[in-house]
Amino acid sequence: MSISIRRLDTAQADFDQQLEALLAWESVSDGKVNEIVNEVIARVRAEGDTALVEYTNRFDRTSASSMQDLELGQARLQQALNGLPADQRAALEKAAERVRAYHERQKGESWQYTEADGTMLGQQITPMDRVGIYVPGGKAAYPSSVLMNALPAHVAGVKEIIMVVPTPEGVLNELVLAAAALAGVDRVFTLGGAQAVAALAYGTQTVPRVDKIVGPGNIFVATAKRAVFGTVGIDMIAGPSEILVLCDGLTDPDWVAMDLFSQAEHDEDAQSILLCPDADYIDQVEASINKLLPTMERREIIEISLQNRAALIKVADMEQGTALSNRIAPEHLELSVADPEAMLPQIHHAGAIFMGRYTAEALGDYCAGPNHVLPTSGTARFSSPLGVYDFQKRSSLIMFSADGASEMGKVASVLARGESLTAHARSAEYRIKD
Amino acid sequence: MSISIRRLDTAQADFDQQLEALLAWESVSDGKVNEIVNEVIARVRAEGDTALVEYTNRFDRTSASSMQDLELGQARLQQALNGLPADQRAALEKAAERVRAYHERQKGESWQYTEADGTMLGQQITPMDRVGIYVPGGKAAYPSSVLMNALPAHVAGVKEIIMVVPTPEGVLNELVLAAAALAGVDRVFTLGGAQAVAALAYGTQTVPRVDKIVGPGNIFVATAKRAVFGTVGIDMIAGPSEILVLCDGLTDPDWVAMDLFSQAEHDEDAQSILLCPDADYIDQVEASINKLLPTMERREIIEISLQNRAALIKVADMEQGTALSNRIAPEHLELSVADPEAMLPQIHHAGAIFMGRYTAEALGDYCAGPNHVLPTSGTARFSSPLGVYDFQKRSSLIMFSADGASEMGKVASVLARGESLTAHARSAEYRIKD
Numbered sequence: 001m002s003i004s005i006r007r008l009d010t011a012q013a014d015f016d017q018q019l020e021a022l023l024a025w026e027s028v029s030d031g032k033v034n035e036i037v038n039e040v041i042a043r044v045r046a047e048g049d050t051a052l053v054e055y056t057n058r059f060d061r062t063s064a065s066s067m068q069d070l071e072l073g074q075a076r077l078q079q080a081l082n083g084l085p086a087d088q089r090a091a092l093e094k095a096a097e098r099v100r101a102y103h104e105r106q107k108g109e110s111w112q113y114t115e116a117d118g119t120m121l122g123q124q125i126t127p128m129d130r131v132g133i134y135v136p137g138g139k140a141a142y143p144s145s146v147l148m149n150a151l152p153a154h155v156a157g158v159k160e161i162i163m164v165v166p167t168p169e170g171v172l173n174e175l176v177l178a179a180a181a182l183a184g185v186d187r188v189f190t191l192g193g194a195q196a197v198a199a200l201a202y203g204t205q206t207v208p209r210v211d212k213i214v215g216p217g218n219i220f221v222a223t224a225k226r227a228v229f230g231t232v233g234i235d236m237i238a239g240p241s242e243i244l245v246l247c248d249g250l251t252d253p254d255w256v257a258m259d260l261f262s263q264a265e266h267d268e269d270a271q272s273i274l275l276c277p278d279a280d281y282i283d284q285v286e287a288s289i290n291k292l293l294p295t296m297e298r299r300e301i302i303e304i305s306l307q308n309r310a311a312l313i314k315v316a317d318m319e320q321g322t323a324l325s326n327r328i329a330p331e332h333l334e335l336s337v338a339d340p341e342a343m344l345p346q347i348h349h350a351g352a353i354f355m356g357r358y359t360a361e362a363l364g365d366y367c368a369g370p371n372h373v374l375p376t377s378g379t380a381r382f383s384s385p386l387g388v389y390d391f392q393k394r395s396s397l398i399m400f401s402a403d404g405a406s407e408m409g410k411v412a413s414v415l416a417r418g419e420s421l422t423a424h425a426r427s428a429e430y431r432i433k434d
Numbered sequence: 435m436s437i438s439i440r441r442l443d444t445a446q447a448d449f450d451q452q453l454e455a456l457l458a459w460e461s462v463s464d465g466k467v468n469e470i471v472n473e474v475i476a477r478v479r480a481e482g483d484t485a486l487v488e489y490t491n492r493f494d495r496t497s498a499s500s501m502q503d504l505e506l507g508q509a510r511l512q513q514a515l516n517g518l519p520a521d522q523r524a525a526l527e528k529a530a531e532r533v534r535a536y537h538e539r540q541k542g543e544s545w546q547y548t549e550a551d552g553t554m555l556g557q558q559i560t561p562m563d564r565v566g567i568y569v570p571g572g573k574a575a576y577p578s579s580v581l582m583n584a585l586p587a588h589v590a591g592v593k594e595i596i597m598v599v600p601t602p603e604g605v606l607n608e609l610v611l612a613a614a615a616l617a618g619v620d621r622v623f624t625l626g627g628a629q630a631v632a633a634l635a636y637g638t639q640t641v642p643r644v645d646k647i648v649g650p651g652n653i654f655v656a657t658a659k660r661a662v663f664g665t666v667g668i669d670m671i672a673g674p675s676e677i678l679v680l681c682d683g684l685t686d687p688d689w690v691a692m693d694l695f696s697q698a699e700h701d702e703d704a705q706s707i708l709l710c711p712d713a714d715y716i717d718q719v720e721a722s723i724n725k726l727l728p729t730m731e732r733r734e735i736i737e738i739s740l741q742n743r744a745a746l747i748k749v750a751d752m753e754q755g756t757a758l759s760n761r762i763a764p765e766h767l768e769l770s771v772a773d774p775e776a777m778l779p780q781i782h783h784a785g786a787i788f789m790g791r792y793t794a795e796a797l798g799d800y801c802a803g804p805n806h807v808l809p810t811s812g813t814a815r816f817s818s819p820l821g822v823y824d825f826q827k828r829s830s831l832i833m834f835s836a837d838g839a840s841e842m843g844k845v846a847s848v849l850a851r852g853e854s855l856t857a858h859a860r861s862a863e864y865r866i867k868d
Binding site: 021075087088091092094095105106111113119120123124128129142144145150151153171175200211212226227230232233236252254255258260261262264265266268296297298302332340343347348349350351352353354355356357358359360361362363364365366367368370371374375380382383384385387391392393395396397398399400401402404405408409410411412414415416418419420422423424425426427428429431 | 440512521522524525526528531535536539541545547553554555557558560562564570576577578609626645646654660663664666667670684685688689690693694695699701730731732774775778781782783784785786787788789792793794795796797798799800801802803804805808809813814815816818819821823826828830831832833834835836838839840843844845846848849850852853854856857858859860861862864865
């Protein structure tokens, strides 16, 4: 029996509505979630470690008696790294090396320039002092995500990187700890949920307050991040992962089917979309899907994901496919074509662009170098992959010469008086030469 | 009668607590505000223009009969610009020119590099399609803020800039409209509050949906921005404005007093802080404050602001002053010293740094060039001035050669299998050469 996947065609009269329904996704924190999260945050702020230990024992079914039981030392991380099978360790090291090398190129540099009258303007770039990385526990605990979150912070020059990872029933993930050792994480607390976010945002007796919290989590984590936004910086609130393959119809259909699977296997809400101008090719991909699906270890998840959220979309031509891709603003975009570079100038919105038939998204997820933390659910319209720039910030530099202050003081004075801000005006006027 | 301003000394035993009390600020959206904002957003999403017109008439006491009455055309903006007094127009044009020139230097550039095996990695930078700028109405309607919000978007290459500005009782601010004309704003709606934010985030029949919303507003605006964060991008949620003057004790005390006033005159919650190692000098500044205060147009606001939130702090030396400044992470930092450049490497956290005795903050507020939208309330620890980078986003570029895909496919396969993501592994393995 073959799986039924949504087939759409841009020529259909109701295509726009169908597309909207396909893409609709809203992560709603209902009243109950908000209430729980607000209570957790309030208690962690008020009681600190005591509340952390209690919540962790309750939600993660652990039996910690103090925060000491909820911190892992560097020796433990190193032990995990040393305990890895040789091939895993080599692969993790290779990935870390490539991710680090790519991110080195993202480092912002301070700049200054001096005007004719001696006035200097510029921008100074500095790293954050301390950041927190949330790593999900349980089935979605990915060592690659530890690298992708911690390495950009490390490259940015962040002085202290704090990782939190829940360990339900106290189960540790050795690969995650090994990745933390490799990525230069400074401290690891086995905390999760809204209580971990609250601890990082406000600090407790044991957990130091951070400047920014990054990393994905469940609805409680996302809601807590939204609540503490402003007290600390946060990255995006992530939705389910998605891939859009834009194919000219000449890639091996098995490859494209497997690329769609690689997204669908993440979870039931993941979304896989194929755009192609060739209806026959779409049939071939569908045939590959049906052929390969029974061989997949994570068949059940893939099947639900494809049935609920996937689509095979016939477009008029590659140009229309590109326009549609921009409209969707996918997290992952595979340009499965002969000459992807020629298409780049037309791609306006995408988290990461995987170019050419050889560039499977899976390569980018692990070891190409660019980050795999990417804007989901169309947020690539306004946001970027996680990067070094997320851990640096800028300060404007302004140094007026006596001449410059005198000249600009006149301009500022007129504008300030126009806004009725006369202290501003008089402050500027003091610097005007007689 | 002299005004009483908090005097602190880092040598005091309870200095840390005093400092914490001084800096404490939390913008709390209480339950009632959240409820109102959520209802406004829900109705604007459901009913569109109808809800917008109704809310605007109710909250801004206008009598619009349709959205046509709530949009201003380019001709109206141009009329405002043409109607300005010559000195104001010249000053506004000078400010716009300098702000544009500075921000041109912030433009990010796409980059690529090719590895030995032909694999290409890079980062493509693109502007957002459409952004929304919230400009407060009433007493805090500042034309300079229109420039500071719109020009970076314009420089970034944003295709359409939508401005919303409430006009209570239908009163328009000609300087604000003139600034919109100068800054290249494409459409202006006379909307405000949570309803304006909702319209920009979700779109209505008349107001187009934007990708990001920037600009300050009252507690309803801030709460609405937090609520729509994720659906669209937002800038920081701003607190009251603050200045920290770090002075060696050799600047004219009248100048420093007026610089403190220029912050205090914004509103009663604004914060002005002086750090100086010289107690006599602090006395002189206090004397200047008492001498000048009776001459100030906005004396009442300044007095309340200084009494509630200002502090004159004696530090042991300039080094300690610098460390304390980093701890405070001020929005505006004046280095009122002879050699401010020597201090720069030690300044880790500040929104904008005004260097030297001539560089009054007021010059930077209007026409130096750098942005005056800056991180408040210590958020300079993790965020930056508004800039061109806020209106651009990045896409990762990955193009593997056949050789590169084969080599990296092996690494990805090991890591994917370590995470039990076998579709990822098999997708990568397809690209491994036999």
